[in-house]
Amino acid sequence: QIRDLHIAKTVEDIGFYAGFVGASYMLGRTLTSTAWGMVADRIGRKPVIVLGIFSVILFSALFGLSVHYWMAISTRFLLGSLNGIIGPIRAYAIEVCRPEHHAIALSLVSTAWAIGLIVGPTIGGYLAQPTEKYPKLFPVDSLFGRFPYFLPCLCISVFSFLVLISCIWLPETLHNHNTDKKEDQASESLTVIFSNSEEIVEHNITSTTKNNVLKNWPLMSSIILFCIVSFDDMAYSEIFSLWAESDRKYGGLSFSSEDVGQVLAITGVSILVYQTFIFPRINRVLGPINTSRVAISLSVVLLFTYAPITHLSRPWSSIAVNIASILKNNFLITIVTSSFILQNNSVTQGQRATANGLGTTLMSFCKTFAPAGAGIVFSWAQKRQHVFFFPGDQMLFFLLAIVELVGLVWTFKPFLVVPDQFSSN
Secondary structure, three states: OOOOOOOOOOHHHHHHHHHHHHHHHHHHHHHHHHHHHHHHHHHOHHHHHHHHHHHHHHHHHHHHOOOOHHHHHHHHHHHHHHOOOHHHHHHHHHHOOOHHHHHHHHHHHHHHHHHHHHHHHHHHHHHOOHHHHOOOOOOOOOHHHHOOOHHHHHHHHHHHHHHHHHHHHOOOOHHHHHHHHHHHHHHHHHHHHOOOHHHHHHHHHHHHHHHOHHHOHHHHHHHHHHHHHHHHHHHHHHHHHHHHHOOHHHOOOOOOHHHHHHHHHHHHHHHHHHHHHHHHHHHHHHHHHHHHHHHHHHHHHHHOOHHHHOOOOOOHHHHHHHHHHHHHHHHHHHHHHHHHHHHHOOOOHHHHHHHHHHHHHHHHHHHHHHHHHHHHHHHHHHOOOOOOOOOHHHHHHHHHHHHHHHHHHHOOOOOOOOOHHHOOO
16 A cells, blocks of 8 residues: 555665554554543443444545545544543453453453454455456446555444444443442441551552552553563564565565465464463463463564575465464463453552553554554665675564563563462462
């Protein structure tokens, strides 16, 4: 799409400009996610969720109709600003089930998010430029000939419209939250009445600390871990598609968009199976901390296997890429879900949407720089394929591994402080 917008002067510059389109969405989400979380804690989860889905319907369609680079950036920025669904959805998942089911609830949220990241590019790969791929169904002089990237965006909007209709039957959970809050306040009042003055002072200090999410270090340290992993994920997602579709003379795989879409579709199915049946059992045995450490360690090792794949011929390169993509994305979703569990157990129910909104804000801030940075680094790497020390494609995955090593270090004390129920880990 960036190529057809004629903003890039050379093929090597496409990654540079594509990165800023991705960054604009994250910038919009950075500016508004905390506010949407506070709104969800005040008026309810459902209104924020409905508005977020409506924004997807509108701005996804407008993105597909973009004929100028500034329009593509603007529609993505507005979508990021108005779609505050992530924080309320995580809070909602916790509130509709018992504590023993929190891991599976948040793993389903992560699964939905990951499958969206996988299925979205798959739809784009198969439905973009339909007049070239399916000329009998879509004539060149049709609407889809004039706007070659409108069809996949239209499919997303139609699907989102069906989801919006289903929200009619979505129950609100804020009343449960208010009831629990009143019970907590009544319990605290009785405690204060029957405590001596020294205990009253201690109680007030503890309440003040709990009410200020920025002073809640178990929450903030788990959010920082989430941000590190999200930065790495966004950079990896940006680099993977560009690397797979770039020519072999630039260190890529010379895959078509359909090939990349197929890889991502297979990965999406694996995530659904893993998160539904395997992750909850692993989390039950190891706990979220040790599970994260194992996943990050294995992911770092895996990244060093990507560059050698370019020396394989078909079909071995396709098989290797599919295996690597399945493992990498499942390692990622393991770490993300574990951080969700830590975040949601670090706050009271009355702060849950706000805390998740804050996490989304900080994560989006990191992801704002990831696609732009990844695009710049990718363009730079393509121009240094023949250097002796870490040639282009090797340097890309080496830098991703460095980021993940930082995340691994963060899972240990004194950086990561965990809630009391996980302190044994």
